[in-house]
Amino acid sequence: MSSASSSKVVLITGTSSGIGLAAAVASAQAGWRTVATLRDTGRADALRKAAAEAGVELDIRQLDVVDEASVTAAVDGVIADYGRLDAVINNAGAGHLGTLENDSVADVRDVMEVNFFGVLNLSKAAFPHLRSAGGRLITVTSVGGVVGQPFNEAYCAAKFAVEGYMESLAPVAASVGVAVSVVEPGAVATEFVNNIGLDLEAEIADAGPYAPALDAYVNRTVAQFLNAAQTPAQVAETVLEALTADRPAFRLQTSDWARGFTGTKLADLDGSAVLGVTSGWVA
Template sequence: MSSSTSKVVLITGTSSGIGLAAAVAAAKAGWHTVATLRDPGRADALRKAAAEAGVELDIRQLDVTDEASVAAAVDGVIADHGRLDAVINNAGAGHVGTLENETVDDVRKVMEVNFFGVLHVSKAALPHLRASGGRLITVTSVGGVIGQPFNEAYCAAKFAVEGYMESLAPVAATLGVSVSVVEPGAVATEFVNNIGLDVEAEIAAAGPYGPAMGNYINRTVAQFSNSAQTPAEAAVAVLEALTADSPAFRLQTSDWARGFTGTKLSDLDGSAVLGLTGGWVA
């Protein structure tokens, strides 16, 4: 059991990528780190990274789409550690598709993981974060600021998270809870592989959207090959949100991400964004 003065952070989606890197970084920074993942059988890489860094992690099961799993995980942290000082919502799932070629149920599934999963964890944690004057941090995406071709469902979920947290932030602040979102750009993680995209099959099945999808995929593969951050680099911004005296509400993980999101945030009529993304599929 942690001492009553030791800060405790719970992180979701730590089997790989940013979640894994953030868990190790938080532990190295002196936090009691509860690293959660949907499938404990996928924790080998997490354990190896912790061992190589010389840190200890409290690894637990948590499925963000299952309210009972979320409640059990949060209750377990309080029972074992006595407090909860921060939550990092990192669990998410990628999705590529377009409206005419997928079902509304497909879109609902994307929302369940990327939006409602964040709400499940945040709602369960908030009473404890109020008690500790803690922090609620959510890893979103540059896709939560700028809509991207063939990412309608994914970007819709990330837009929803950003809007929800931006609206919640001033309310939570009245009770001493800091709310932040972290916006990565391209990150060299298993996240992209986990989409399970069969490129040739997707293009063949896209019908009249095939040429545009091919252009989008070629552009995106090139971007990830040439300019993707490492998970550890992206996790620096997550750690800043966790440890800074007065963290910003919105943090990007790279200069590229700052430039990209800045296009939208200074684009009052939307023409700059659509001019940019239209070039991806033309």
């Protein structure tokens, strides 16, 4: 492999399926040298098939965001092979369903490890190279990084943390030439929900006094995913906007629904509007 590249180089995490896969294909179609990473390269068949169907080339590599040695090796490998790193798209993440009484503190720590500290691991390792390139640091968060949602306490806490960190970092990063953005999808028709790995009927049965509220939440959420979910390709269009715009916004929602939902929170000084919406989800 060449030790240098004239094309801009982007590294994307969590590309085995869903948003990450679609973003990898879209960035390659836009002319970026795309390093598509995933924790288990044995799960790369769908990624390879999508790239072949799109007629693009991807550089598929292993990267586990919670393993600092893996992160360092991946970033060092990109620099060794291409001599540059112009953008990072933090997409890898894990869902979690639970609530305070029924979750262990260890459960919450695990969610934070993937969704927050995993983002920090890669961002920190890549940042000197992004600074040298005047590059982009993009993180796929969620509307759950703006609006807290029932039975998603741990997940939303991690996404809130990412948004707070990146919002705080953005002006500092801009002072050294790096643009920081977060992309906020709503419901997306991906394997993400299935990847939580839960037996929902068993979860409801074991929820004790929270069973009626959890049952109501699950029914509402399943309907939302069936009726209003975006495709990964639609979300990838917004990710590509953050990657290629001359002056990308800090916060980008991926749909009108996501803009309306997050807008409720961002204009809600006392919290009553948000709780008025989310309380109905568990009634």
